Amino acid sequence: MGRPPCCDKDGIKKGPWTPEEDIILVSYIQEHGPGNWRSVPTNTGLQRCSKSCRLRWTNYLRPGIKRGNFTPHEEGMIIHLQTLLGNKWAAIASYLPQRTDNDIKNYWNTHLKKKLKRFQSSFPQEPPATTSFSSSLTKCINDNDNDDNNDNYHHHYIHKNDNNPSVDVDHNMAVTPPPAPPLPQPPSSSSTCYASSTENISRLLESWMKCSPLSKPKLEVGNNYHNDDDDNNNNNDNNNDDDNDNDNDEEDHFETMLSFHNNLNDNDNDNDNDNDKVVDMITTITATGEDSNEGVKDYIDDDDEGDNPPLTFLEKWLLDESTTSRQVAQEILQLPSIF
DNA sequence: AACAGTTTCAACCGCGTCCGG
């Protein structure tokens, strides 16, 4: 006897959401707030299952979602966190509040894995100067290649010591590879039929952002349908510009990585209060599960005054706990920007 | 211009966990 379907399959629509459906869903959530997904299809008349409604909301309609290119800073965070947490995309996403777990998962599978592979293939044999770095990456890549569904390796390190996360930090922690130049930007999908009607949704959401108590004033409106005003700024660039763009972007990436690194060093001199707080919170997280990340999220939100989440406390924790990872960070910065 | 191969990512599926009764 199999598990019953989450919803009656008869009359349930599948596939891409239409703007009309989005409006209905957003309007309903605007009025009732997210949650009680089971009742959403019934109350809205949407021919969608509750899961589909929840997914659509959490991944695309929810305010505050940042879409488009990941910054090198975000890439670094994802790689660190993936190594530390495994494929716990929701947990990773909790440290990147503007990104959804689905987005991060997709980005990891389609971009970061390849970058790491490329990096690995560029060091077929362990170069003396980058032994720890390349071996860390090798392990990271192999783990994800050969055992994508098995998080035992990561969990071993994460859960082994619930009371003191500093003790069992992953000493094979992979590290941020040199940032890759951005891939050529696809044309804005606003040219598609579906996307062409998305401005209405955006306006709807924007107006909601202004009045909804559920939303935060600083968060960006979730710009669905890839109405890529901000996430694909260079979409209209001629492809002939790609070389120049890549050169400039490589410099930008490197500078970002440098600031990432400098932040880590700066934090060495900060007072220990934040660090203690962070360790306490992460101890709680690793001990009780990902749903207890609220404290961390609150902490992040409190400091979030820039485009990038102020995650240096986490970065600091990630790197401070191991001299290996510190060494690795140094190695990253010495690598040629070939990616 | 046309076609084939590749990549991307929105959405689905199934399982695990949580929680109230």
Next chain:
DNA sequence: GCCGGACGCGGTTGAAACTGT
């Protein structure tokens, strides 16, 4: 403690977009 409903998560799929020939 047990049960069942609801939710959340991670893996996978497949259509659309992109790229190369």
